[in-house]
Amino acid sequence: MDQKLMQLYADFIVKVGVNVQPRQNFIVRCPVTMPEFAHACVRAGYEAGAKRVYVRWEDERLSRLDMELAAEADLKAMQPFELRSWLDLAEDPDGCCTLAIHASDPEAYAGLDAGKLNRVNLARRTMLKPWQEYTMNDRIQWCVASVPAPGWAAKVFPGLPVDEAMEKLWDVIFEVCRVTTGAPVKAWRDHVAKTKARRDQLNAWQLDSVHMTSANGTDLTVGLAEDATWEGASSVSERGVEFIANVPTEEVFTAPHRERVNGIVYGTRPYVYNGQLIDGWHVTFRDGKVVEQGAEKNADLLAEMLSTDENACRIGEFALVPASSPIRKSGVLFYNTLFDENAACHIAFGAGYPTNIVGGRDMTRAQLLEKGLNDSAIHEDVMVGAVDSHITGLRKNGEKVEIFKDGEWAF
Template sequence: MDPRIREHARTIVDHSTSVEAGDNVVVSAPSVAEDLVTAIHELLGDRGANVVAMDANPRFTRAFLRAGDDDYETPEHVLALYEETDVIIRVRGETNATEQSDVPPETNAAYKRAYKPVQGEMLSKRWCLTQYPAKGSAQLAGMSTEAYENFVYDAVTLDWDAQGELQQQLVDILNDGDEVRITSGDETDVTMSIAGNTAINDTAEHNLPGGEVFTAPVRDSVNGEVHFDLPLYRQGREVSGVRVRFEDGEVVDYSAEGNEEVLDGVFDTDEGARYLGELGIGMNRGIDQFTYNMLFDEKMGDTVHMAVGSAYPETVGADNELNESAEHVDMIVDMSEDSVIEVDGEVVQRDGTFVFEDGF
């Protein structure tokens, strides 16, 4: 077994989820990731945890959704499992990244609504989402298998203490601020309040790799237009050239150059799907290539992402409204050129470089 797989497993078990003796752990992963899952199981056994393994095969999900009638109920047996779970480890790894491309967006939206209580229970636990460098994922990224393996392992084995110190400087700025304005080129100019909310320093506790600072906008405060000029890959489809206009927090107009029907399904999921739940700022300079994988792409330096849908409760202050939704869909703006982030009128990033970095 590649020693980097064992290092990846140790980071998951010890850093990201801090597994202890007696913890009930669910590991959900595709069969292509069996080496990583095996290494995780060895560590869980050594730590004295209890483990349940689940095969996360998109072929199974596709078959189920295509055979259904969009009248889904919350799977109470799955909810019961997660109610009794302490730690959830989810591993991604594609053999066919387009497996679910022929599932209608409205079907995905219906399933998301039914699954929302399960999602909420999962997010209340110690959880980690990570990536196995499968060949299908490498192909989607346009990389050789070896190059993608190096890319993934370099990203997940970062010095997270040092990364956290870098990011804390932005956390402090945001936590002392009230209003954020983001401009990029001629098509992005958006303002939002973050007053009373909390910025989080992502050092790979939940997402591995980590490398962002994120918070939640005040729900009804977002105004302006955003051109998400980097594509997202969702439900086996590339959604490109997304443009969104916000008024008093709500998405009032949108378009996409490719696969706009995917956005139709997202925004029609529920009321909360038309509001922003997250503002994230990428700070991981080790992720230097776009790979059509949001787990990595949203962490890239020189990017900002905004997620429509559910907000993370830990980012929302007690006096502010938590945006709730069955969806959480991140979309990215390239901030490397002709771009500025302002906090309370002060420029904190210009063309991808932060005020506390050399070359600002």
């Protein structure tokens, strides 16, 4: 691994991605396998003026042992301090911001009871929902980025020794995250500006719905929520601080109306859910709800995910990503949603983002539901874009506009 590029990457995701502000508390979630990168992020956080940097270490092997050996009831019986440990920092007068560093083995939980995994994770998400509202509503700056891990690298490059696979995965991450330009801040400023221009055009069109078709059989119409807006590249926190929630990001996304999605859509990349792969999947929607689904691999896991709660079978996000994105051009299947969702247009089962509704940040969940925004304990992005995807939009004035042609922006 190139140490100079690693520090550039850490500096960028902390100082631009999260955009740590003076006196803010900075929370870093990082796998125990990557202490060197965590240390680089801590240094960058303090250089940006953080009051304190708190590192929360995560251990995937330990989590698997818990899921395998502990009783379900005990795993679901979480303690109040687990939530308070987040809220205490969020409620500090100086506020907080957070970085999640992902380095997951795509099949970390393969072979375990999928139902147990889903129920335990649902209990955890439910308990942590007051904290998750801070990120879902962009009340604080937040960023998700990834670094290689042995299990992940071996999955992506199975023909190589693990050390070589790790090195190669680092190289690809540096490339698709624009670090190899040597000036990632400038490269990202240019990218954000172009993405914002497309976002602004989509908003100017005042779309009522979008229609996606592909040769693989996808034929999907997505009606948009009332007062839906398109967002992309960067976001702005409640305190007016600009940040980049996902590194990398190539998407422009909006809020579907939870009852106005119809048709069939086919997945174009495998999806990792609870440490297990779902592949060769499709779903059919009627009036916003999945009424039929199937998968070539782990169909039962897909069904489990869609039944997490009453609204998990509806979608909360529709995102546009061109086939020419750096992630797709790399030719690498990452088995990692952060990267793979930025290789293709995607939808997200479950909750929508309040910030995709005009004034949504200040609305109650009941008010957002009235607008058509979906609410659920999950938000799971799945890839549906193909190289021949054709997407048109229907404006509120009845005019049709072309958005995507052969998988690329048409404007």
